[in-house]
Amino acid sequence: MAYLELNNIYKTYGQGENETEVLSNINLSIEEGEFVAIVGFTGSGKTTLVNLINGLLEPTKGEVLFKGEPVQGTSHERGVIFQNYSLLPWLTVGQNIFMAVKEAFPKKSKTELNTIVADYVDMVSLTPAINKRPKELSGGMRQRVAVARALAMKPEMIIMDEPLGALDALTRGNLQDEILNIWGKDKRTALLITNDVDEGIYMADRIIPLRPGPNATLGPEFKIDIERPRDKTEMNDNANFKETRNAIIEYLMDIGEERKSEAKAEFVLPDLSPKDFVNQFK
Amino acid sequence: MKHSITLGKVSKFMGLGFLTTFKDLFTGKLEKEDFKNFLRKVVVPLASIFLFIGLWHAGSKSLYNIEADFRINKALEEQGQVAADAVAACIALGEDSSCQPNTLPSPAQVWGSYKSLLRDHNIISADKAAFIEKTAVLNEKRVADGKDPIVYTGRPSFVDQIFRSLQTVFAGFLLALLIAVPLGIFIGLSPTLKSSFNWFIQIFKPVSPVVWYLLVFMIVKTLLIGSSEDSSFTISFISVGLCSMWATLVNTAMGVSSVDKDYINVAKVLKLGTFQKIFKVVLPSSLPLIFTGLKITLSVAWMVLIAIELLAQSPGLGLFVWEEFQNGANDSNAKIIVAMFVIGIIGFLLDRLMLTIQNWVSFDKTDAI
Numbered sequence: 001m002a003y004l005e006l007n008n009i010y011k012t013y014g015q016g017e018n019e020t021e022v023l024s025n026i027n028l029s030i031e032e033g034e035f036v037a038i039v040g041f042t043g044s045g046k047t048t049l050v051n052l053i054n055g056l057l058e059p060t061k062g063e064v065l066f067k068g069e070p071v072q073g074t075s076h077e078r079g080v081i082f083q084n085y086s087l088l089p090w091l092t093v094g095q096n097i098f099m100a101v102k103e104a105f106p107k108k109s110k111t112e113l114n115t116i117v118a119d120y121v122d123m124v125s126l127t128p129a130i131n132k133r134p135k136e137l138s139g140g141m142r143q144r145v146a147v148a149r150a151l152a153m154k155p156e157m158i159i160m161d162e163p164l165g166a167l168d169a170l171t172r173g174n175l176q177d178e179i180l181n182i183w184g185k186d187k188r189t190a191l192l193i194t195n196d197v198d199e200g201i202y203m204a205d206r207i208i209p210l211r212p213g214p215n216a217t218l219g220p221e222f223k224i225d226i227e228r229p230r231d232k233t234e235m236n237d238n239a240n241f242k243e244t245r246n247a248i249i250e251y252l253m254d255i256g257e258e259r260k261s262e263a264k265a266e267f268v269l270p271d272l273s274p275k276d277f278v279n280q281f282k
Numbered sequence: 283m284k285h286s287i288t289l290g291k292v293s294k295f296m297g298l299g300f301l302t303t304f305k306d307l308f309t310g311k312l313e314k315e316d317f318k319n320f321l322r323k324v325v326v327p328l329a330s331i332f333l334f335i336g337l338w339h340a341g342s343k344s345l346y347n348i349e350a351d352f353r354i355n356k357a358l359e360e361q362g363q364v365a366a367d368a369v370a371a372c373i374a375l376g377e378d379s380s381c382q383p384n385t386l387p388s389p390a391q392v393w394g395s396y397k398s399l400l401r402d403h404n405i406i407s408a409d410k411a412a413f414i415e416k417t418a419v420l421n422e423k424r425v426a427d428g429k430d431p432i433v434y435t436g437r438p439s440f441v442d443q444i445f446r447s448l449q450t451v452f453a454g455f456l457l458a459l460l461i462a463v464p465l466g467i468f469i470g471l472s473p474t475l476k477s478s479f480n481w482f483i484q485i486f487k488p489v490s491p492v493v494w495y496l497l498v499f500m501i502v503k504t505l506l507i508g509s510s511e512d513s514s515f516t517i518s519f520i521s522v523g524l525c526s527m528w529a530t531l532v533n534t535a536m537g538v539s540s541v542d543k544d545y546i547n548v549a550k551v552l553k554l555g556t557f558q559k560i561f562k563v564v565l566p567s568s569l570p571l572i573f574t575g576l577k578i579t580l581s582v583a584w585m586v587l588i589a590i591e592l593l594a595q596s597p598g599l600g601l602f603v604w605e606e607f608q609n610g611a612n613d614s615n616a617k618i619i620v621a622m623f624v625i626g627i628i629g630f631l632l633d634r635l636m637l638t639i640q641n642w643v644s645f646d647k648t649d650a651i
Contacts, residue, residue, distance in 0.1 A: 056547055073550075080551045086544040090566040099562060103552045155553075 002029035002065075003189055004053065004157065009062035010049055022048050025064070025214045029190060037054040037192040037200035038218070039248065039258075042211030046193045047083070050161040053191065054080045061243070066157075076104045083162040085142045087134040087149075092128040093121060097149045102155035120152040121145075123182065140149065140171035144178070151182060165195065168225030173232070176203060184228070197248050200228060201241060207248060211255055219255075222248055304400055316470065321336075337388050342388040349383035387616035395616035398437045403439035410434050440617075444624060447598035449578075450515065451587050451632075454522030458579050462527040466534025466551035466559065470568070476535065487528040491586035495521040495593045521590045526583035533575025537568025573640040580636050601623055 009026040022045045030036050042048050051057040052064055055074040066078065074080075087096050094249040097117045105113065110277050121130050124144035134142050143163060150158060163179070164172045180203055183190055194200050200207045201224055209219040222244050226235065235241045350373050351589045358366035374379035387395075413434045422432035438446065469475050498521045506513050541564050565572075591600025603621050606614040 002581065043357060054551065056550060072555055082544065082547065086543060086548045088563065088566070099554075100552050103554060103558075137355060143498075 002193075003032040003034075003067060004028075004030040005065040006053070007050060007063050007065070009059045009064065011045075011052060012056065012060045012179070016159045021215050023059075023217070025217050028218060032189055033187045034206065035183065035192070035204045037194055037204035037207045038210050039194055039197055039200045039207055039252070040065045040069075040216070041212045041252070042186050042195060044210050044212040045214075045216040046195075046210060047161055049216075050080075050159055050191075050193055053079050055084065056198050059254050063231075077156045079150035079158045081143075081146050081158065081160045081163045083165055085134070085139075085146045087106055087142055087145055089134050092133055093126060093137070093145050094118075096122065096134070096145060097152050101137045101152050112231040116152055124148045125152075125177065138168050140175060143167060143175060147175075155188070157191070158183070160190070160192045162193055164199065172199070179203070180229070187257065193225060197245060197252070201226075201245055201248075202232065202235065208246075209248060209251055209255075219251060290600070293577070293627070296493065296575075308395060312494050318614050325639075339389050342386040342391075343386040346383050347409050349385050353381065353383065375490035379549075382490040382612060384610070384615065387469055387613075387619055391613065391616040392619045395613045396620045398438040399611065399617065399620060403510065406436065406439040434502045439542065440620075442600045446596075446602070447587060448628070450591065450596065451522060451583050452517045453515075453519035454583050454587070455580055457520065457523030458527035458530060458583065459576065461523070461532050462530035462575070462579070466531045466575075467565070469531070470535040470538025471564070472510035472558070473539075476539070482616045483528065487532070489525075491521065491589050492526045492593065494525045495590050497521075498524065499594070512596045518587070518590045518596040520596075521585050521594070522583050525586045525590075526579045529582060532571065534568065537571030538564055540571075541567045569644040570640070573636070573644055577633065577636040577640065581629060582630055584625075586623060608642065 006026050006028040009023055010253075011020065011023040012021045014020055014155055026049065028036075037157060038046065038049065044116075053071070055071050055078070059085070068073075078262075081154050088099075091099065094117055097120060098113060101113050101116050105116070108116075118127070118130070121127055126141060126144055129141060134145070137145070148165070164175055167175065176199060192200065192203060195225065197207075205224060205242060207222045207224060209222075211217050212220050224239060225240055318585050349371075354366050354370050355383070357369045369381055373383065413436070417432050424431050465479075469479050496518070499519050500515055502520065506516075545563050545567055549563045554562060557600055587598070588603065590596070590602035592599040592604040595601060601622055606621070607615045
């Protein structure tokens with residue numbers, strides 16, 4: 001039995017005439033310790049999919065099974081890193097993480113909790129900024145806080161919803177490495193949602209494209225057989241990498257083309273031709 | 283140097299940024315580019331104050347003349363030349379209040395009344411101190427015997443009235459805060475409560491302070507029936523509170539119901555309990571709106587206070603204004619204008635006080651996320 005299983009998931013928003021089906025017939029299974037990436041266009045229903053898995057939303061049809069049990073509501077076993085950091089602006093870095101840790105380990109003493117907070121802040125190398133508020137931090141630092149907050153709760157699975165989407169390319173690369181480092185330490189199950197194919201290939205064991213919504217569904221999966229730890233520059237010359245990358249991009253492009261041709265409507269142009277200007281002015 | 287930075291920051295924080303310009307002027311730090319700034323921030327406001335006082339002076343003078351001419355002509359028509367001359371002489375002498383034109387007082391008269399009110403306050407304070415000193419020994423004995431001490435029951439001075447008004451307004455504000463903030467949180471959290479309270483808010487919000495006073499009077503009078511205590515203070519502060527709480531109620535409910543969805547998701551993912559969710563996420567995030575409501579509440583409270591004190595005969599600035607109007611003494615009108623300025627200035631200071639507290643406790647929404 002898989003660690004996380006999605007069976008025939010459908011998700012619709014609205015009712016009656018306004019009903020739109022965002023996700024349809026989603027089937028996915030993730031094994032323990034696996035790092036899976038789901039790649040898709042913006043607006044294809046990625047966030048809806050994530051919220052179904054972390055328990056913020058319930059599927060209209062089908063079931064989400066986590067360790068064999070249906071998912072009901074959120075749980076500390078599944079840590080979430082949101083797209084827009086979602087740090088509480090009135091709390092400092094330390095307080096933001098402390099709040100999460102306190103909820104996850106209600107029986108620990110305050111000193112123990114503070115040690116955990118300090119450890120995780122140190123892990124994302126933000127110790128000097130522990131007493132700063134989110135607005136005093138850069139985007140990359142804020143996302144690092146969000147990573148530390150999710151991991152400090154020691155979840156069994158980490159769900160990342162486009163965690164690096166709002167960052168610049170350099171910070172992005174650094175954070176990818178940091179997340180991989182942290183993941184590599186205890187190999188928790190991880191699900192990454194992203195719109196960047198390269199990021200998916202660099203980080204994940206498996207990539208699954210999400211066909212764009214409405215009626216978004218998962219496409220065929222692509223295995224990434226590249227040894228870890230991976231090196232970005234070396235990877236560019238790796239034949240396997242090139243092949244997989246091309247295959248995924250081609251697949252996504254084809255979907256894009258399909259979408260364009262689906263939206264084809266015939267516009268009949270009136271049969272007009274310009275007047276004879278030369279004769280007109282004679 | 284450090285000191286000057288703090289002054290600049292503090293005054294800007296309180297919305298009194300113009301103070302720094304004054305300080306620069308006196309410390310001679312004014313640069314040439316600052317001259318334009320200085321002109322705009324200091325010279326123009328001062329000029330407008332002088333213009334205002336000038337217009338006021340001219341206006342009161344012409345009103346005075348209209349009324350004086352009318353009185354002289356009336357005497358001339360009804361009683362003849364001798365009586366008219368007598369009236370003119372009486373007006374020119376300016377001592378007997380019965381013949382004086384009763385109209386808008388001039389700035390100089392108002393300033394004079396202000397000083398006389400202060401003098402009056404000093405006399406009453408001295409009187410009070412002397413009374414306390416005189417009765418100190420006797421009161422000690424009375425308290426020891428289990429009797430009530432003798433208290434000063436003389437006329438309150440203008441300054442006493444101001445403090446009495448401030449007491450009433452803060453008691454009313456506190457009542458509004460204690461009712462409106464918790465109620466607003468409940469309403470904001472539950473759509474059911476929101477729809478069940480909506481008619482209530484919509485109907486009672488626009489009710490005038492006078493009607494609130496009458497309503498509170500009906501209830502408190504019955505509740506305190508048989509008691510010899512003076513209920514005017516209780517009635518007036520409850521009326522002030524009920525009148526002014528609506529802005530806070532509506533703003534709190536709105537702030538609580540419109541918390542950023544991201545924060546709510548965080549609360550859900552962290553599995554915060556209801557209590558934790560309200561105090562750690564919902565309240566901090568709606569604090570800016572709650573404070574906007576409280577600021578409006580305090581200014582409304584101060585505004586309706588005057589009318590309610592007047593009705594309730596509760597000591598304070600409102601009653602002072604009403605008594606001076608009824609009194610009809612020579613300088614009554616001038617005293618009313620003094621009270622008007624005092625009311626305005628205190629209202630302004632209260633507003634700044636709330637702004638300072640607001641800046642202090644709430645995070646900047648524009649910097650959020």
